[in-house]
Amino acid sequence: xxxxxxxxLIQRVLQRDGRLIAKSFSQEIxxxxxxxRRDLRELAAEGLLxxxxxxxxxxxSAEADFASRQAIGASAKSSLGRAAARLxxxxxxxxxxxxxxxxxxxxQIPLDLRATVITHSPSIAVELAGHPSIEVEMIGGxxxxxxxxxxxxxxxxxxxxxxxxxxxxxxxxxxxxxxATTGDAEEASIKRLISRQAGETIVIATKExxxxxxxxxxxxxxxxxxxxxxxxxxxxxxxxxxSAAVTVVEVDD
Amino acid sequence: xxxxxxxxLIQRVLQRDGRLIAKSFSQEIxxxxxxxRRDLRELAAEGLLxxxxxxxxxxxSAEADFASRQAIGASAKSSLGRAAARLxxxxxxxxxxxxxxxxxxxxQIPLDLRATVITHSPSIAVELAGHPSIEVEMIGGxxxxxxxxxxxxxxxxxxxxxxxxxxxxxxxxxxxxxxATTGDAEEASIKRLISRQAGETIVIATKExxxxxxxxxxxxxxxxxxxxxxxxxxxxxxxxxxSAAVTVVEVDD
DNA sequence: CTTGACTCTGCACGATATTGCACGAAAATT
DNA sequence: AATTTTCGTGCAATATCGTGCAGAGTCAAG
Numbered sequence: 001x002x003x004x005x006x007x008x009l010i011q012r013v014l015q016r017d018g019r020l021i022a023k024s025f026s027q028e029i030x031x032x033x034x035x036x037r038r039d040l041r042e043l044a045a046e047g048l049l050x051x052x053x054x055x056x057x058x059x060x061s062a063e064a065d066f067a068s069r070q071a072i073g074a075s076a077k078s079s080l081g082r083a084a085a086r087l088x089x090x091x092x093x094x095x096x097x098x099x100x101x102x103x104x105x106x107x108q109i110p111l112d113l114r115a116t117v118i119t120h121s122p123s124i125a126v127e128l129a130g131h132p133s134i135e136v137e138m139i140g141g142x143x144x145x146x147x148x149x150x151x152x153x154x155x156x157x158x159x160x161x162x163x164x165x166x167x168x169x170x171x172x173x174x175x176x177x178x179x180a181t182t183g184d185a186e187e188a189s190i191k192r193l194i195s196r197q198a199g200e201t202i203v204i205a206t207k208e209x210x211x212x213x214x215x216x217x218x219x220x221x222x223x224x225x226x227x228x229x230x231x232x233x234x235x236x237x238x239x240x241x242x243s244a245a246v247t248v249v250e251v252d253d
Numbered sequence: 254x255x256x257x258x259x260x261x262l263i264q265r266v267l268q269r270d271g272r273l274i275a276k277s278f279s280q281e282i283x284x285x286x287x288x289x290r291r292d293l294r295e296l297a298a299e300g301l302l303x304x305x306x307x308x309x310x311x312x313x314s315a316e317a318d319f320a321s322r323q324a325i326g327a328s329a330k331s332s333l334g335r336a337a338a339r340l341x342x343x344x345x346x347x348x349x350x351x352x353x354x355x356x357x358x359x360x361q362i363p364l365d366l367r368a369t370v371i372t373h374s375p376s377i378a379v380e381l382a383g384h385p386s387i388e389v390e391m392i393g394g395x396x397x398x399x400x401x402x403x404x405x406x407x408x409x410x411x412x413x414x415x416x417x418x419x420x421x422x423x424x425x426x427x428x429x430x431x432x433a434t435t436g437d438a439e440e441a442s443i444k445r446l447i448s449r450q451a452g453e454t455i456v457i458a459t460k461e462x463x464x465x466x467x468x469x470x471x472x473x474x475x476x477x478x479x480x481x482x483x484x485x486x487x488x489x490x491x492x493x494x495x496s497a498a499v500t501v502v503e504v505d506d
Numbered sequence: 507c508t509t510g511a512c513t514c515t516g517c518a519c520g521a522t523a524t525t526g527c528a529c530g531a532a533a534a535t536t
Numbered sequence: 537a538a539t540t541t542t543c544g545t546g547c548a549a550t551a552t553c554g555t556g557c558a559g560a561g562t563c564a565a566g
Contacts, residue, residue: 003514019258022552032516037553052257053523053552122375122382122391129375129398138375138403140393140411145382150391158393158407256524275542285526290543306533306542 006031007039011215014049014058015184018146021055058146058183076230080204081105083251084168084228087202088115092165095194096124098149099170101204103127109134118162120150120190137162144187151186159193167198173212174205174227176240179220181213188216200225210237221246258385259284260292262364265383267302267311269360274308282364333457334358336504337421337481340455341368345418348447349377351402352423354457356380362387371415373403373443390415397440404439412446420451426465427458427480429493432473434466441469453478463490474499 009029014020022040026033044051049059081104088094091114096102098121106117106127113133119125120139128136141155147170169191173181180203182188195201201223207230221244229238231250242248262282267273279289297304302312334357341347344367349355351374359370359380366386372378373392381389394408400423422444426434433456435441448454454476460483474497482491484503495501 019255021255033552034517034554035515038515041554050257052255054255057255057257122378125375125396126379126401129396129401136396136398137407138391138393138396140391140403140407143378143382143389143391145389148379148382150393154390154393154411286542287527287544288525291525294544 001029001031003039006035007043008215010036010039010043010056011048012185014056015146015215016186019055019057020049023054025055076206077101077104077204078108080206080228080230080251082108083249084202084204085109087226088113088166090114092116093118093163095119095162095164095167095198097121097168097170097191097194098124098147101206102168102170105168105204106131118164120155120159120194121148122150123148144184146184147187149187149190151190155190156193159190159197162197164194164198165200167194167201169195169201169203169218169224171203171205171209171218172214174203174209174241175211175213176221176237176244178213178217179222180218180224182216182218183214185216188218191218195219195223202226202228204228206230207232210241254282254284256292259288260296262385263289263292263296263309264301267309269383272308272310273302276307278308331357331361332504333459333481333483335361336502337455337457338362340479341366341419343367345369346371346416348372348415348417348420348451350374350421350423350444350447351377351400354459355421355423358421358457359384371417373408373412373447374401375403376401397437399437400440402440402443404443408443409446412443412450415450417447417451419453419455420447422448422454422456422471422477424456424458424462424471425467427456427462427494428464428466429474429490429497431466431470432475433471433477435469435471436467438469441471444471448472448476455479455481457481459483463494 010020013025022033022036026036040049040051040056043049044056047059050057077100080101084105085108088109093116096106096117096119103123106124109131111132116135116137117128118137118139120141125136125138128134139150139155139158141150142152144151169180171180172183175181182191203224205227210229224246226247226249227241228249228251231252238248238250263273266278275286275289275293279286293302293304293309296302297309300312303310333354337358338361341362346369349359349370349372356376359377362384364385369388369390370381371390371392373394378389378391381387392403392408392411394403395405397404422433424433425436428434435444456477458480463482477499479500479502480494481502481504484505491501491503
């Protein structure tokens with residue numbers, strides 16, 4: 001087995017299980033613990049995971065900081081969410097992905113707007129249960145705890161039967177050449193499917209996600225209709241996205 | 254279990270419950286008290302929590318305030334949930350209905366119990382996303398906002414394909430002759446279907462629900478295996494249930 | 507084809523960390 | 537004041553870590 005393969009596998013297991021035990025993992029793939037520990041040390045040095053006694057945890061440790069992630073940059077996310085919510089027209093069928101940006105979006109939907117929201121995020125469903133005029137449809141399936149969205153074949157089948165006007169996609173990275181990416185292969189696959197069923201695919205990206213790339217590609221830039229991001233374009237990155245035939249909406253805080 | 258995971262878990266429980274008892278927590282996750290106390294000491298040294306005799310409280314005083322408010326009175330409600338959670342055996346497939354009683358139940362599931370929870374309540378799904386060893390399967394469908402559960406034909410189809418060991422049913426009334434009732438016809442129909450797919454049907458009923466009846470019958474008493482309720486039987490109502498070949502679990506506060 | 511530099515891997519071993527137990531001290535409860 | 541519970545520390549057993557080292561494989565220059 002190649003070193004690079006092994007390292008990729010480590011990251012995948014880490015994304016899937018939210019942790020990795022050095023001893024049991026080494027037995028599982030039939031490699032000595034020493035080698036695994038070496039890999040873990042190197043990946044930790046690159047900041048790709050968090051090394052702990054006994055194994056490793058994801059770099060941005062899983063659900064533990066879901067709440068704190070929500071707190072960080074909340075004001076920026078809520079103004080992005082407000083801008084995104086304005087793109088929903090009366091009567092449309094909208095797919096809302098999981099993630100903190102989309103929860104903000106859900107909170108910003110005008111109270112008199114009548115529309116249908118499809119989601120595979122229980123958090124979004126709970127949030128919208130309090131909205132007076134939005135019809136909510138929940139996609140079932142196995143719960144992927146890290147992102148708190150449903151995945152798997154049950155989800156895929158349900159999604160395949162629904163055509164939507166707009167898909168607000170959550171990503172962990174958005175790169176001009178690589179496109180939209182996320183940290184889990186199965187999640188990427190589900191997002192790809194949703195995108196195919198949608199007329200428009202819109203990505204809300206805070207500035208730290210611009211130019212970043214995670215292991216798994218969801219779709220290339222060509223599949224993305226609109227990017228909603230913060231207005232302070234320091235690095236000129238936005239020009240790269242604009243030239244990719246994508247509408248870029250810049251929002252000031 | 255990794256040390257870092259354990260510490261993360263401690264902080265999450267602290268955030269959720271507003272407090273942590275060293276002794277009961279150590280039993281819950283099957284680790285010696287010494288280790289837990291050591292963890293608490295270390296986390297306190299980092300300023301991540303406040304160490305107190307018997308356990309720990311959240312670091313910030315604002316949260317501690319919220320915590321004590323929540324702790325008072327919640328203990329009465331959660332004791333029913335705790336009793337219910339004890340009925341779940343390792344490896345079982347359990348259907349958790351919506352409702353506040355079942356959310357309490359979800360919170361009381363021992364942290365080391367491995368089981369699968371099926372639910373049509375997004376709130377339950379979100380709650381269990383934080384549980385380290387429970388597999389969660391979400392039933393999709395149209396969201397019935399009043400109860401925050403999914404209903405409709407999509408839900409019904411998904412439910413019809415699943416056989417479960419136990420169904421913890423939420424009701425608004427439980428009457429010795431009329432049986433279990435609720436306020437919405439469609440919800441009643443979905444609950445009936447779930448009950449048919451389950452080996453046991455268990456109802457958690459606070460005392461104000463006993464003897465009460467809502468417009469729509471879900472199932473007659475003969476379909477209910479167990480009733481979990483509060484221990485203070487003033488009116489002799491429980492005898493009526495006991496004579497209906499139902500196991501009655503009385504819980505003292 | 508050979509040689510030498512280089513990398514990767516597994517093993518050995520001393521260093522370090524973690525855990526549970528024992529026991530006396532401190533705190534809470536009666 | 538007596539009793540029970542909880543705490544903290546020392547200690548020993550165990551698990552995990554990091555490093556040095558040697559053998560195997562790779563690759564390119566000779």
